[in-house]
Amino acid sequence: MRTQVAIVGAGPAGMLLSQLLHLQGIDSVVLERRSREYVQQRVRAGVLEQGTVDVLREADVADRLEKQGHPHHGVNVQFDGDRLRIPLSELTGGRSITVYGQQEVVKDLAERRERDGGRVYYEVPDVTVEGVETEKPVVRFTSEGRVRELHCDYVAGCDGFHGVSRTTIPEKERTTYERVYPFGWLGILAEVEPSSEELIYSNHPNGFALHSLRSSTLSRLYLQCDPGESIEQWPDELIWEELQTRLGTSDWKLREGPIIDKNITALRSFVSEPMRYGRLFLAGDSAHIVPPTGAKGLNLAVADVDRLARSLTDYYHHGSTTGLETYSEECLRRVWRVQHFSWWMTSLTHRFDGPDAAYDRRLQRSQFDYLRSSTAAATTLAENYVGLAAV
Known part of the structure; x- marks a missing residue:
């Protein structure tokens, strides 16, 4: 088999890259170790930056997004029941976020690639990538009982943290940076009308909580918990009790409904x-992971593949390798800006235990008060939250 770009991973990064390349007349093949059903049913992030929405429009896969997405022009930050609205659009020249589930983005991309005759191979768990340091990379995999060789010009590793792409790079050639947080998120999906039209990030003595949504009838909510806890330790009644406690205010109450999905994720x-x-x-989670507090994982992946698609287009259409040569440097500039914002949001909104807990909580209160009193501070949060136009 032969293609111009071999793409490992059929999540949002891989499928979006394939679609962007297709629109430029560049051939690609996508390889995915999971089934199509599994990939499209994973409940993931749902907050899209302004720039992400713009790229999906450019990729011509935004029809359902335009109809079903929920544009938000503000976000709420809460401390001990004291709620502050950050007017995102007002502070950023009209930019906003849109709530639309990641799994819906993947469905839209998969359907479009199928309609356009894109070559996507699912359930190929034995992918190996070879020869990337030469001019003739080869990707090997087994499909329908046959061992295949995919010859290509370039390989895009969009296969997530546990994929094969990153580890294809010799260990001596890569450097990793990591921070593991001492807590996780218990996330639920509930069949109930959202209690707020905008997201609410709440810092409470019991721990962090987040109110989000997926549609006009589905609420997505999160609770800070111990990452070692099991779902069995969180019966539905306890989940709603904690959500009411951590999110409630004197004049606002959370709506409750049947919980149809719940999971615990470490940060x-x-x-x-x-x-x-x-x-x-590398693109997306194969190269970087951020805590979900800033809602940046999917958006960062989209920024990566948008840059990569433009760089490959410059090469195939104009013979320029400049974008490919500077890809890592340019992407990492945004990655580290987003890493900082996600760390800052996490530090602002979560309970930290230990000997410095009382001191940390007073610092958080000071930051919250500064957001309320300073337009500059609120603008910094807003600019990062809707996504910086260029980094």
Whole structure:
């Protein structure tokens, strides 16, 4: 088999890259170790930056997003029941966020690639990437009982933290940076009308809580918990009790409904440098992970593949390798800006235990008060939250 760009991973990064390249007449093949159903049913992030929405429009996959997405022009930060609204659009020249589930983005991309005749191979768990330091990379995999070789010009590793792409880079050639947080998130999906039209980030003595949504009838909510806890330790009644306690105010109450999905996720920050090795380019979670507090994981992946698609277009259309040569450096500039914002939001909104807990909580209160009193501070949060136009 032959293609111009081999893409490992059929999540939002891989499928979006394939679609962007297709629109420029550049051929690609996508390889995914999971089934199509699994990939499209994973409940993930749902907050899209302004820039992400713009890229999906450019990729011509935004029809459902335009109809079903929920634009938000503000976000709420709460401390001990004291709620502050950050007017995102007002502070950023009209920019906003849109709530639309990541799994819906993946469905839109998969359907479009199928309609356009894109080559996507699912359930190929044995992918190996070879020769990326040469001019003739080869990706090997088994499909329908047959061992295949995919010859290509470039390889895009969009296969997440546990994928094969990053580890294809020799260990001596890469540097990793990591922070593991001492807490996790219990996330639920509930069949109930959202209690707020905008997101609410709440810092409470019991721990962090977040009110979000997926549609006009589905609420997505989170609670800070111990990452070692099991779902069985969180019966539905306890979940709603804690959500009411952590999110409630004197004049606002959370709506409750049937919980249809729940899971616990550990929080971590991770960066692997460089994001390019020879003819292999990493994008999304294969290169970096951020805690979900800032809602940046999907958006950062989209920024990566948008840059990569433009760089590959410059190469195939104009013979320029400048974008490919500077890909890692340019992406990492945004990655570290987003790492800082996600760390800052996490530090502002979560309960930290230990000998410095009382001191940390007073610092958090001071930051919250500063957000309320300073337009500059609120603007900094707003600019980062809706996504910086260029970094």
